Amino acid sequence: MRQQKLGKDRKVSAIGLGCMGMTHAYGKPADRNEMIKLIREAVKLGCNFFDTAECYIAHNEDGTIEYNEDLVGEALEPYRDQVVIATKFGVTHEDRTIVTDARPETIRKSIEGSLKRLRIDHIDLYYLHRIDPKVPVEEVAQVMKELMEEGKITYWGISEADEDSIRRAHAICPITAVQNRYSMMYRDYEDLFPVLKELNISLVAFSPLANGILSQAYSPDSKFDAKDDCRAVMPQYQKEAFDQNKQLFDTIRKIADEKGCTPAQLSLAWMINKEDFIIPIPGTTKMHRLKENLEAGNIELTKEEVERIDHALDTLPMSGLFGRK
Numbered sequence: 461m462r463q464q465k466l467g468k469d470r471k472v473s474a475i476g477l478g479c480m481g482m483t484h485a486y487g488k489p490a491d492r493n494e495m496i497k498l499i500r501e502a503v504k505l506g507c508n509f510f511d512t513a514e515c516y517i518a519h520n521e522d523g524t525i526e527y528n529e530d531l532v533g534e535a536l537e538p539y540r541d542q543v544v545i546a547t548k549f550g551v552t553h554e555d556r557t558i559v560t561d562a563r564p565e566t567i568r569k570s571i572e573g574s575l576k577r578l579r580i581d582h583i584d585l586y587y588l589h590r591i592d593p594k595v596p597v598e599e600v601a602q603v604m605k606e607l608m609e610e611g612k613i614t615y616w617g618i619s620e621a622d623e624d625s626i627r628r629a630h631a632i633c634p635i636t637a638v639q640n641r642y643s644m645m646y647r648d649y650e651d652l653f654p655v656l657k658e659l660n661i662s663l664v665a666f667s668p669l670a671n672g673i674l675s676q677a678y679s680p681d682s683k684f685d686a687k688d689d690c691r692a693v694m695p696q697y698q699k700e701a702f703d704q705n706k707q708l709f710d711t712i713r714k715i716a717d718e719k720g721c722t723p724a725q726l727s728l729a730w731m732i733n734k735e736d737f738i739i740p741i742p743g744t745t746k747m748h749r750l751k752e753n754l755e756a757g758n759i760e761l762t763k764e765e766v767e768r769i770d771h772a773l774d775t776l777p778m779s780g781l782f783g784r785k
């Protein structure tokens with residue numbers, strides 16, 4: 461698979477693998493052995509960039525907690541030297557609400573837990589999951605600097621970062637990647653491209669398929685369990701959204717047909733062909749979709765093709781989207 465830039469001097473596979481949905485947010489955790497097989501298959505198919513977080517957990521009926529990091533750690537243990545493992549700190553969930561805590565003492569506790577669950581002695585890329593309004597980002601950057609000196613992390617980054625926080629944090633300890641929401645349905649962070657280019661920071665695109673809807677594999681009849689699957693309440697999965705997105709999705713499908721690829725592949729190919737520092741991390745629990753998504757890493761689009769897609773995105777109507785304020 462083609463490679464994309466990770467920060468100043470590193471490269472990773474053009475398509476990564478987001479592991480969150482295997483444990484958290486998209487229904488009951490998937491079968492552990494199947495997921496271990498899937499993650500290992502990803503490595504065999506040339507993917508070497510894996511994403512998890514301390515807060516990607518599920519509560520079992522017996523009161524125990526299932527950690528996505530633990531699954532990812534077991535799956536990647538035989539491949540440690542071939543892969544870049546990214547995880548995140550600073551967030552817990554209370555009833556689907558995000559609670560931030562990026563105090564230095566909390567980070568110190570978090571990293572020990574993550575290293576243990578991931579079965580590694582250093583984290584390749586460690587993200588502040590959300591800016592904590594109670595802790596200046598400079599203070600977090602200082603802790604990252606110390607963790608690098610101690611050999612516990614190699615690179616660091618921020619998720620859902622704005623330009624001001626990026627600049628302030630980068631001045632204390634250089635940032636390698638910003639992990640923000642980015643997809644054909646959420647392009648707000650294109651405003652950040654100049655600063656990312658200037659500072660040699662990558663954009664790791666989370667929810668690059670707009671939580672799956674851009675694959676066009678779903679219909680108004682698709683059912684999600686309201687108890688533990690966030691898609692049940694996402695605007696883009698509501699019945700009216702399918703009408704609102706019809707023209708746009710038809711156009712995307714037409715371009716995908718012309719390129720001989722699927723809509724999901726076109727979504728991923730569009731962003732990696734737009735800029736060499738964008739790395740999407742689509743998530744899936746299905747082997748055939750893993751292959752489909754990773755194959756997008758080899759699709760070439762010309763500048764004109766990317767612009768044609770941008771034009772459609774700029775001009776055609778679009779439904780609401782989870783995460784859009």
Ligand SMILES: NC(=O)c1ccc[n+]([C@@H]2O[C@H](COP(=O)([O-])OP(=O)(O)OC[C@H]3O[C@@H](n4cnc5c(N)ncnc54)[C@H](OP(=O)(O)O)[C@@H]3O)[C@@H](O)[C@H]2O)c1
Pocket residue numbers: 477478479480481486511512589619620639640665666667668669670671672673675676677724741742743744745746749750752753
């Ligand atoms: N930093 C943050 O705050 C943050 C927030 C959200 C996510 N993330 C990271 O980003 C990763 C990806 O985001 P995401 O999972 O929210 O959204 P996504 O990658 O846009 O979409 C994932 C969903 O789409 C489905 N899907 C994937 N490939 C498909 C295909 N080819 N055809 C049809 N359906 C497909 C998956 O279902 P199946 O499993 O059924 O295939 C899954 O439900 C996460 O795993 C996580 O690591 C980070």
